[in-house]
Amino acid sequence: MEALSNLGIDWKLFLAQAVNFLILLFVLRRYAYQPMLDFLEKRTARIEQGLKDAQSAQVKLSEMEAKEKAILAEAHTEARNIIATAEESAKKRDSEREKETEAKVERLLEEATVKIREEKNTVMAEAKKEIGELIILSVEKILREKIDATKDENLIKEMVK
Amino acid sequence: MEISIAAEKLFMLGTFPVTNSFLIAFLVSFGLIVVTRFVVQRKELIPRGLQNIFELIVEGLLSFIESVTEDKAQARKYFPLIATIFLFVLFSNWVGLLPGMGTIGLAHSVDGHTTIVPFLRSTSADLNFTLALSLMVVLTIQFTGIATLGLFGYGKKFFVSPLHKPYVLGTVVGLLELVSEFAKFLSFSFRLFGNIFAGEILLIVMLHLVPYFIPLPFLFLEVFVGFIQAAVFAMLTLVFLKMATLPAEH
Numbered sequence: 001m002e003a004l005s006n007l008g009i010d011w012k013l014f015l016a017q018a019v020n021f022l023i024l025l026f027v028l029r030r031y032a033y034q035p036m037l038d039f040l041e042k043r044t045a046r047i048e049q050g051l052k053d054a055q056s057a058q059v060k061l062s063e064m065e066a067k068e069k070a071i072l073a074e075a076h077t078e079a080r081n082i083i084a085t086a087e088e089s090a091k092k093r094d095s096e097r098e099k100e101t102e103a104k105v106e107r108l109l110e111e112a113t114v115k116i117r118e119e120k121n122t123v124m125a126e127a128k129k130e131i132g133e134l135i136i137l138s139v140e141k142i143l144r145e146k147i148d149a150t151k152d153e154n155l156i157k158e159m160v161k
Numbered sequence: 162m163e164i165s166i167a168a169e170k171l172f173m174l175g176t177f178p179v180t181n182s183f184l185i186a187f188l189v190s191f192g193l194i195v196v197t198r199f200v201v202q203r204k205e206l207i208p209r210g211l212q213n214i215f216e217l218i219v220e221g222l223l224s225f226i227e228s229v230t231e232d233k234a235q236a237r238k239y240f241p242l243i244a245t246i247f248l249f250v251l252f253s254n255w256v257g258l259l260p261g262m263g264t265i266g267l268a269h270s271v272d273g274h275t276t277i278v279p280f281l282r283s284t285s286a287d288l289n290f291t292l293a294l295s296l297m298v299v300l301t302i303q304f305t306g307i308a309t310l311g312l313f314g315y316g317k318k319f320f321v322s323p324l325h326k327p328y329v330l331g332t333v334v335g336l337l338e339l340v341s342e343f344a345k346f347l348s349f350s351f352r353l354f355g356n357i358f359a360g361e362i363l364l365i366v367m368l369h370l371v372p373y374f375i376p377l378p379f380l381f382l383e384v385f386v387g388f389i390q391a392a393v394f395a396m397l398t399l400v401f402l403k404m405a406t407l408p409a410e411h
Contacts, residue, residue: 007166008166008168008289009167010289013287017293018296020186021186024245025245028244028245029241033240036219037223046206
């Protein structure tokens with residue numbers, strides 16, 4: 001006992017130190033460690049979730065980009081096709097119209113030639129008739145005499161020929 | 162210059178003698194509770210200032226404990242004890258290094274000449290505290306062992322039948338293990354007390370020999386020793402706890 005008190009050991013102080021430490025242990029455990037550890041765990045989970053979300057978002061984004069590219073490419077080819085067909089049909093229509101016009105023109109020309117020929121014919125016939133009459137008149141005038149109608153007509157016909 | 166192994170009495174509280182080391186134990190406990198409470202209550206998702214430091218300590222300790230126990234649930238179970246030992250011992254060691262620790266106190270006359278009874282003395286430099294702490298630790302180790310392995314399973318570590326393979330050797334080793342369980346109590350307490358008390362005396366002596374600059378390296382050394390002793394106490398507690406939960410190898 002003498003040695004213990006020389007070392008400063010006193011059961012009251014010993015007990016007080018033990019109680020002090022136990023109180024500290026329980027207070028810290030209840031009010032510091034547990035809430036802090038829970039908080040840290042929650043945050044870790046949250047960060048992990050966030051990272052996972054970000055990764056999946058990245059994957060989705062790249063997928064969407066690929067999809068977008070594919071759609072764009074498809075649209076491009078489709079547009080090109082449409083333009084090509086439109087051009088083709090336009091060309092076809094143009095050539096058709098051209099042909100049509102040509103045919104029309106030809107027909108008109110033909111018609112015109114026919115008409116001209118007809119007219120020429122009529123004009124010629126009329127002219128023949130008129131010339132014949134004129135000749136008759138002039139011959140009558142020259143001869144001042146009428147042989148007879150038949151002779152006359154024969155004469156005229158011969159002359160006109 | 163007067164060096165006393167025992168902590169000095171400051172005043173009596175009824176029949177309870179309040180010593181300077183007990184005062185420090187109380188102040189360090191109070192400070193730890195207030196600071197951690199402050200940090201925990203104002204914790205934010207994005208840590209700032211003190212919260213950073215506290216998180217660093219908590220996470221560092223937890224990952225260290227996990228590396229020893231290799232079991233997350235067990236690590237969380239042991240965390241409060243290990244962390245409290247580490248923090249309390251660390252700060253009570255460091256408080257002893259504050260300037261003026263050994264010099265400010267009550268005037269006190271012994272045998273005709275006046276000496277100073279310092280107000281503050283590191284708690285770890287008081288055998289009452291180190292003995293109390295190591296007793297609690299040793300008891301916790303024994304109870305943890307019995308709780309996980311059962312009284313019989315835990316007892317098998319120390320009481321080995323001399324009729325099996327290593328025969329008498331196994332029995333002797335088992336009994337030695339039993340003795341070493343009790344020796345832990347003394348080694349824990351005297352290691353911490355010896356280191357911190359010696360550090361304080363070293364600083365006092367150096368200050369009396371050469372008051373300026375020369376004691377500085379020793380002060381740094383004591384800061385380091387204070388940390389190491391706190392870490393050693395906590396680490397050994399953890400390792401012994403882990404060992405107590407492992408079944409006997411034979």
